[in-house]
Amino acid sequence: MIARRSCATIHASAEVSPAASIGAGTRVWHQVQIRERARLGEECIIGKGTYIDFDVQIGNRVKVQNGCFVYHGCTLEDGVFVGPGVIFTNDKFPRAINPDGTLKTDADWVVGPTKVCYGASVGAGAIVLPDVTIGRFAVIGSGSVVSKDVVDYGVAQGGPARLVGFACACGHKLAGALADRAVQCGCGRRYVVNAGQCRPTSEA
Numbered sequence: 001m002i003a004r005r006s007c008a009t010i011h012a013s014a015e016v017s018p019a020a021s022i023g024a025g026t027r028v029w030h031q032v033q034i035r036e037r038a039r040l041g042e043e044c045i046i047g048k049g050t051y052i053d054f055d056v057q058i059g060n061r062v063k064v065q066n067g068c069f070v071y072h073g074c075t076l077e078d079g080v081f082v083g084p085g086v087i088f089t090n091d092k093f094p095r096a097i098n099p100d101g102t103l104k105t106d107a108d109w110v111v112g113p114t115k116v117c118y119g120a121s122v123g124a125g126a127i128v129l130p131d132v133t134i135g136r137f138a139v140i141g142s143g144s145v146v147s148k149d150v151v152d153y154g155v156a157q158g159g160p161a162r163l164v165g166f167a168c169a170c171g172h173k174l175a176g177a178l179a180d181r182a183v184q185c186g187c188g189r190r191y192v193v194n195a196g197q198c199r200p201t202s203e204a
Helices: none
Strands: 002-005 008-011 074-076 114-116 132-134 154-157 162-167 181-184 190-194 197-200
Parallel strands (some): 074 114, 114 132
Antiparallel strands (some): 002 008, 154 162
16 A cells, blocks of 8 residues: 655555654655654655665655665765665764773764765665765675765775776766776766866756
8 A cells, every 4th residue: 555645655564753754756666664754755655665864865856776774974965876785874983882891872872974976876785984975976796895975977886885887877987997087978078087086067
């Protein structure tokens, strides 16, 4: 059975906190859990078995595929793609107990924020560590472990993930773009690469 809430579509098996905000046109599928004060924008797709923690911020037209874990402190801007099985972590120094053996509580650690910027894509099975920003239209390779910031349009892969090139806004990798030079994608968009940064020079 499918329920509707504020013009969103929510599967009956999903567990959505009444204190969460779900934008119009968003679809929440089987066995999803969305915690309190999470905010999801309009026209998002949240795939089966995904967990969205409290206070998570998700923009408009974001696609989160099946089996993802999006923990407290994570922000996904508009147009972000998250592949199946991606994990966004939030604790840089994880322990179950304090040095005195007592169980840790929310007061005993500091959340490490994570942000994925406009239009970026995170490939299946990637793990994103705390205190990381993934830039606009960046691409993270499947299975990567992201431990440091990724620049706009950057393509990063591996464990730990390293910059291996740049991608067009259309998603295709820009050939030979690690050298300082002007490059053009097959779609017609043009970019200039300089000092490890990539910026568009046209909107073809």
